[in-house]
Amino acid sequence: MTESEKMEVRRMYQEGVSISELSRRTGHDRKTIRKVVQEQEDGKKPLSGTKRKGSKLESYKPYVEQRMRFGVLNAERILREIREQGYTGGITVLREFMHPLRPVVSAKATRRFETGPGEQAQIDLGAFPYIDTEGNRRTLWCFAMVLSYSRMLYLEFIKASDQLHILQALRNALEFFEGVPKTILSDNCAPLVLSNDGHGHVDWQPVYLDFAKYYGFVPKACKPYRSRTKGKIERPIRYIRDSFWPTAFVDLAEVN
Template sequence: MLRSGIVISLHTMRAEGKSIREIARLTGHSRNTVRRYLRGEFFPEIGTRKSRGSKLDPFKPFLQERLQEGIYNCEVLFDLLREKGYTGGRTILKDYVKDFRPPKQVPAVLRYETKPGEYAQVDWGLCDYVDLDGTVRKVPVFVMVLGYSRSTYIEFTKRCDIHSFLRCMIHAFEYFGGIPKVMLTDQMKTVVLGMGDDRKPRWHPLFADFAAAIGLVPKVCKVRRPETKGKVERGVQYVKNNFLPGKRFVDLQDLNQQALHWCERINRRIHGTTGDRPFDRLREEKLSPIPSAERWEKYLHEPRQISRDGFVSYDGVRYGVPWRYSGREGTVREVNGWVEIWVDGTCIARHQKVYRSRATVFCENQYAGLSTAQGYAYPRPQARQISPQQVEVRSLDVYEQLTEVGA
């Protein structure tokens, strides 16, 4: 049988227009042999190369023992072989070990299942959208998932700070109708300021106060162990991949209204893992009852400084207050689409929330009486001129008495 290289040369010469006789004369094969290979009646011989021995052969039994011990690191094996007198290189060793190395393994983990009412998992995500100018911008989204029922709540915000976080948590608890025992989070900077020397988290004081007030136990999942809060990790991706693509919205209020309708829809569909509707399993959660509004009322207030021209900045919008409160400390509370400004326990201004950044909203009669008072909220100490008729007429005895006292 002819080797493949010779058969290829036969076809090459035939393609060049040479006759069978000429090809037979040039190659030294008979015309019948050439004719049959060109017709495809014969197949070329598969070349086999006789294997040669290598410097590694005497050490292969030793290598097999090490491989049985789970040692597949070729650098370690190379050092061990050198101690045994091996004089070969690393390449032949790697080629030999490659056929015995087991496939890369991913360590198995225990599925993180919870009892009803036990856990809630929370996280932030950043989503992309295109604004009216065609610029790609990011908007934060808060996601909370109840561990047992898989009920989900999402809310988009302007900021990822502690005040937005607490406000979203309160809204989520109101949506679910109760509070779980434990809240699981990663080391998000919103609530975890760092880890202490005892490896325990240093919680944001406002968040720690809030958790203690409502009876919530916060816990941090282990570093590089996302499977411990995989439900909310998948929830964030689900929002990015299933809710936001193709969505059209006017402002943040419109986006959150659509998000709330979306939560209602997905919480009423069959969950792929549990086989039940999260809405049905939510009844089995047995969450702790929501406390009275007074217990978390203060956590809905954000401290703000009132400017000299009588404005408070909130979510990129300047809201006006009566000028007499200029320069003072106040708080802002957002409730049901309204922004309230409070000073010393009194609501001094109330505005419908505006979602257009850098907008300015005046309050009614914001500067009434400002010119007369010359910009001061309280009367300044000053003397007063009176008419001659108002001067008190004193007797001379009074002055004589004063003279005697002085003496």
């Protein structure tokens, strides 16, 4: 084992990775790993009478468990939070601790569908609850539009999820992109869709249909209960929610 490998083994051991796990990761037997972690940094004198330090994560585990119970499952976000509290360890030991606590999710494979430049954009709306300065529970809505080919993204927080606010945000997005895609794929939210039989026939809200004709795009809706059809736009909403929310802000302009 090289000196750099030994240093890496010692580092991971100090972060709480077990002898058995280190053996599995490096391919060396446990006896060799144990000898490495017991040596002093000069690699000559064994550490006598010393005990292994506890994991740097130990005192933060209750906080991590609490955050996960509240639905915060992003390790990078939790790492930022506990580092603000004084945690000095790495993300590897945090992920290993979080892994068995995560809910088991099984999903069917979804075929990836790609489009050419200018062919398609996808839009979505996500709810972002917060507590105002008077202690009242309120909600902002994040409108998102992504160009399917380039993945160029537009986000705008709006006060309501009604048709007026959605179409205003969509108009702002088209102006931001300085162009209009051939089709815009959405889910089946009531401000845009009256009904969708799941077999290709969609009854659109008349105002949205007029909006589409004016700007020159074809509206399309994903099949009911198949939101993964527009997976390109689902990921940015999830990323904003996991990594940046909740956040402190004064007004809508500041959060945008």
